[in-house]
Amino acid sequence: MNSQAITQPNAQMLLDIKDLRIWYRTTRGNAQAVDGVDLVINRNEIFGLAGESGCGKTTLARGVLGMTKLPGYVESGEAIYYHPVSDSSVVGRDLLTLPAREMRQMRWRHIAYVPQGAMNVLSPVLRIEKQILDAIYEHSDLSKEEARARMFECMEMVGLDRTVARMYPHELSGGMKQRVTIAAAISLKPGLIIADEPTTALDVNVQQVILQELKDIAASLGVTLIYVTHDMAVHAEMADRLGIMYSGLIVEVASVVEAFKEPLHPYSQGLIASIPMIGGDRSRMVGIPGNAPSPLAWPSGCRFHPRCPKVMEICRDKVPPMLEVAPGRFVACHLYPTPMSGAAPASEELN
Amino acid sequence: MRKLLRKYPVLGYYFNKVFTYFVTIFGALTITFFMFRLIPSNPIQNWVMSLERQYSVTIEGGDAMINRYKEQFGLTGTLWDQYVGYLRQLILKGDLGPSFIAFPTPVQDLMIAAIPWTIALLSVSIIISWSLGLLIGSTAAWFRDKSVSDIITNVSIGLSQVPSYLIALFLVLFLGYQWKLLPTRGAFDAQYQIGWNLDFIRSVIAHSFLPALAIVMVSLSGWILSTRSLVISNIGEDYLIYAEAKGLKPRKIMIGYALRNAMLPQATGLALTMGSMVSGQLLIESMFVYPGLGQVMSRAIAIFDYNTMMGIIILSVVSVMTASLIVDLLLPAIDPRIRTAIKA
Ligand SMILES: Nc1ncnc2c1ncn2[C@@H]1O[C@H](COP(=O)(O)OP(=O)(O)OP(=O)(O)O)[C@@H](O)[C@H]1O
Ligand SMILES: [Mg+2]
Numbered sequence: 001m002n003s004q005a006i007t008q009p010n011a012q013m014l015l016d017i018k019d020l021r022i023w024y025r026t027t028r029g030n031a032q033a034v035d036g037v038d039l040v041i042n043r044n045e046i047f048g049l050a051g052e053s054g055c056g057k058t059t060l061a062r063g064v065l066g067m068t069k070l071p072g073y074v075e076s077g078e079a080i081y082y083h084p085v086s087d088s089s090v091v092g093r094d095l096l097t098l099p100a101r102e103m104r105q106m107r108w109r110h111i112a113y114v115p116q117g118a119m120n121v122l123s124p125v126l127r128i129e130k131q132i133l134d135a136i137y138e139h140s141d142l143s144k145e146e147a148r149a150r151m152f153e154c155m156e157m158v159g160l161d162r163t164v165a166r167m168y169p170h171e172l173s174g175g176m177k178q179r180v181t182i183a184a185a186i187s188l189k190p191g192l193i194i195a196d197e198p199t200t201a202l203d204v205n206v207q208q209v210i211l212q213e214l215k216d217i218a219a220s221l222g223v224t225l226i227y228v229t230h231d232m233a234v235h236a237e238m239a240d241r242l243g244i245m246y247s248g249l250i251v252e253v254a255s256v257v258e259a260f261k262e263p264l265h266p267y268s269q270g271l272i273a274s275i276p277m278i279g280g281d282r283s284r285m286v287g288i289p290g291n292a293p294s295p296l297a298w299p300s301g302c303r304f305h306p307r308c309p310k311v312m313e314i315c316r317d318k319v320p321p322m323l324e325v326a327p328g329r330f331v332a333c334h335l336y337p338t339p340m341s342g343a344a345p346a347s348e349e350l351n
Numbered sequence: 352m353r354k355l356l357r358k359y360p361v362l363g364y365y366f367n368k369v370f371t372y373f374v375t376i377f378g379a380l381t382i383t384f385f386m387f388r389l390i391p392s393n394p395i396q397n398w399v400m401s402l403e404r405q406y407s408v409t410i411e412g413g414d415a416m417i418n419r420y421k422e423q424f425g426l427t428g429t430l431w432d433q434y435v436g437y438l439r440q441l442i443l444k445g446d447l448g449p450s451f452i453a454f455p456t457p458v459q460d461l462m463i464a465a466i467p468w469t470i471a472l473l474s475v476s477i478i479i480s481w482s483l484g485l486l487i488g489s490t491a492a493w494f495r496d497k498s499v500s501d502i503i504t505n506v507s508i509g510l511s512q513v514p515s516y517l518i519a520l521f522l523v524l525f526l527g528y529q530w531k532l533l534p535t536r537g538a539f540d541a542q543y544q545i546g547w548n549l550d551f552i553r554s555v556i557a558h559s560f561l562p563a564l565a566i567v568m569v570s571l572s573g574w575i576l577s578t579r580s581l582v583i584s585n586i587g588e589d590y591l592i593y594a595e596a597k598g599l600k601p602r603k604i605m606i607g608y609a610l611r612n613a614m615l616p617q618a619t620g621l622a623l624t625m626g627s628m629v630s631g632q633l634l635i636e637s638m639f640v641y642p643g644l645g646q647v648m649s650r651a652i653a654i655f656d657y658n659t660m661m662g663i664i665i666l667s668v669v670s671v672m673t674a675s676l677i678v679d680l681l682l683p684a685i686d687p688r689i690r691t692a693i694k695a
Binding site: 062065067069070104105106107108109112113115116120121122123124125126134135138139168170171181184 | 496587588589590592593594595596597598599600603607608611612614615686687688691
């Protein structure tokens, strides 16, 4: 297996996405939905992936799972997943070039997915237990009793009653369905769970409870979680680190505390400034002017430049590289050409 | 009663369906009866005249004879009297009246002799066609990006446009006459003893092969195309993405999820097709001179034997209605959503 040859740059690294491009062929040209994503996910963290609708979050998540569907295709890039095969050795494998069969075996066993639109992900004609158990049987040698015991254990962790196992999806509330998908996702104790806007369809109170549960479970099982949503308030609550995506690119990565306290990229600043604060000054709720660009033709240079309040001459022609401007802080913006010292020049008026 | 209903709400649903079933059958029976009486044709007159022509005699007292026959065929009195008489005979004695095509054999005896052949031939071919159609149709849907799927789809569309008699004709021509592989007429060789002996059974199977093949070829494309579009309409559904994310084998996703969800309408379709089989393949049965109901029907149509025609039509109505009643009664067991809807 050629994947054996990939050596892990550091022991904390779980997933290393390099210059990933996933495009959709359309009659009007290629929609470059994910176009040059560089991203590192560390072991045992909750990584929040933020960005407005259409920026390519779902395309990226499914791409990593090897589930890119026509007319989409992987144009280029790597997504190397490091998973321990024993106590001492770790195998890194490029998820994008794995043979279909091996990729299928990776899914759920190592990388579980809670898809967008959890209301409809369960087949309406099958009992809940069947839909949890089939994945367990597929990826393990557990006996019938062991598998059921595992299922009940996971259902208990998300606060589901045993009787739910015998029910059909339409008999469950939205929150219960969401819990089922979480129970199913943890049933094989995967290394990574990618949750794509799992709670957007739920009401705020239920969402709160489920988020907390998910967070606790991730911590207690030692699962890494990639949590995808455009809802910045959720990220503030959930994430350890935050990645801001814009127009098929990651434009900023920082710890969630730093990202909220002092966002560097003008797009991040706009996103964070537009979070409605309870009891806050309403006049401060500024959105980002202009519309998201079309993936059929990204703007030249920095893709954010047509909407950027701090646009400079260089932004129109030159693509800003992703730089580590401070330890653990990455940003792709011409405002930060070199590692910073002290406060960011762009964030004064936000404080 | 009310307590029972509250305890088992599904009973109310069943009662409703059974009630509708009887009302519909009664209505269909009535409509059929009056339709045939209102068609301006006098089969008895025709019949007596043709007898006269055949034997080149003038039957003495032809009118008297006609009247006697009219009585036998229940054609005397007002329309209302005739209707009540027909119903009384049918319901009390199970008597559908005498037939013309094999006078004086009663219609029900003709039908009872023909039914086993039709049921044997059609149920086997329908089930084969249905299973094959589901399998091929879902495969075509699943591999919709591959050329196999296009080939299956186009061939099916082409086949669905070929009239059934052409298909039967080709089979008779090539497999029957040209290559002499299989018998093309009747249901068995007259030389064998009818009963449970090997020669007879072998002969029955050989004789049913071509008509069965014809029926499968005629109906297969429909099942393929409908299954394909049902499964395709499911593809992209979130639960299939989810099943794939679970790392299930593609075959399992196709059968356990995609096909399972398309199954409900197709199972209903199967039941209804089964119900309509007694009148289903008139043309093919007569082309292969197969002694089933279809053949009886086509002989009856030829001389406007309305008693026989009515008998077969009533049987078709009853069997279609029964099939759909069975579907309705079984649906709560198959589809969990209906069960809940009833409870609410
Ligand atoms: N099948 C497709 N064909 C063509 N373009 C597509 C297809 N699927 C997605 N796209 C385009 O790719 C871009 C990214 O879509 P994606 O669903 O990944 O966005 P997202 O960030 O998940 O959005 P949301 O927050 O609405 O879920 C969009 O501009 C969309 O128009
Ligand atoms: Mg999305």
